[in-house]
Amino acid sequence: xxxxxxxxxxxxxxxxxxxxxxxxxxxxxxxxxxxxxxxxxxxxxxxxxxxxxxxxxxxxxxxxxxxxxxxxxxxxxxxxxxxxxxxxxxxxxxxxxxxxxxxxxxxxxx
Amino acid sequence: xxxxxxxxxxxxxxxxxxxxxxxxxxxxxxxxxxxxxxxxxxxxxxxxxxxxxxxxxxxxxxxxxxxxxxxxxxxxxxxxxxxxxxxxxxxxxxxxxxxxxxxxxxxxxxxxxxx
Numbered sequence: 705x706x707x708x709x710x711x712x713x714x715x716x717x718x719x720x721x722x723x724x725x726x727x728x729x730x731x732x733x734x735x736x737x738x739x740x741x742x743x744x745x746x747x748x749x750x751x752x753x754x755x756x757x758x759x760x761x762x763x764x765x766x767x768x769x770x771x772x773x774x775x776x777x778x779x780x781x782x783x784x785x786x787x788x789x790x791x792x793x794x795x796x797x798x799x800x801x802x803x804x805x806x807x808x809x810x811x812x813x814x
Numbered sequence: 815x816x817x818x819x820x821x822x823x824x825x826x827x828x829x830x831x832x833x834x835x836x837x838x839x840x841x842x843x844x845x846x847x848x849x850x851x852x853x854x855x856x857x858x859x860x861x862x863x864x865x866x867x868x869x870x871x872x873x874x875x876x877x878x879x880x881x882x883x884x885x886x887x888x889x890x891x892x893x894x895x896x897x898x899x900x901x902x903x904x905x906x907x908x909x910x911x912x913x914x915x916x917x918x919x920x921x922x923x924x925x926x927x928x929x
């Protein structure tokens with residue numbers, strides 16, 4: 705089992721719709737969680753950190769479920785510009801090493 | 815503007831050659847990382863460094879070498895021992911390695927192709 709697993713997609717979603725995807729992690733001692741966005745052939749950029757209480761940034765909401773060991777990302781009112789690959793990242797261990805998921809590809813259609 | 819600069823953006827290597835990828839940051843970050851990304855896969859850690867003159871192997875260090883002589887610089891050499899070097903290489907830095915919620919900042923990447 706991979707340490708961090710994501711559905712690779714692609715998720716094909718019409719503009720304006722709401723889309724959600726999850727990421728599961730295997731290490732119950734994981735301490736920090738992040739969502740990064742990566743555009744085609746570009747570097748990843750931090751979208752948002754995921755806190756235990758959940759957090760929201762505009763149209764984006766991230767949730768953490770420690771009991772079931774997954775994090776989620778919800779995008780409301782999706783825009784064409786949201787098309788990208790979304791990478792889930794988990795840190796664990798004494799040096800908080802980052803473990804990356806393979807990403808979920810999202811395609812927003814007009 | 816602060817950031818991380820990788821060069822070159824595209825690199826072609828002949829079989830049997832060593833090549834060095836440059837990574838420079840002016841963010842005053844202690845920790846630096848090299849990742850490899852293959853199509854449809856997540857980032858895999860090659861090497862990381864917490865401080866000058868110190869670095870540690872990541873998950874896929876074989877066939878690679880690094881140095882950290884200056885805080886700002888963390889070059890990666892892809893040696894001829896790396897049998898499948900064609901990939902997208904990403905350099906990143908963070909304030910330090912031992913803190914929670916530490917964001918990683920990335921360079922624009924180097925796309926290496928063996929010809």
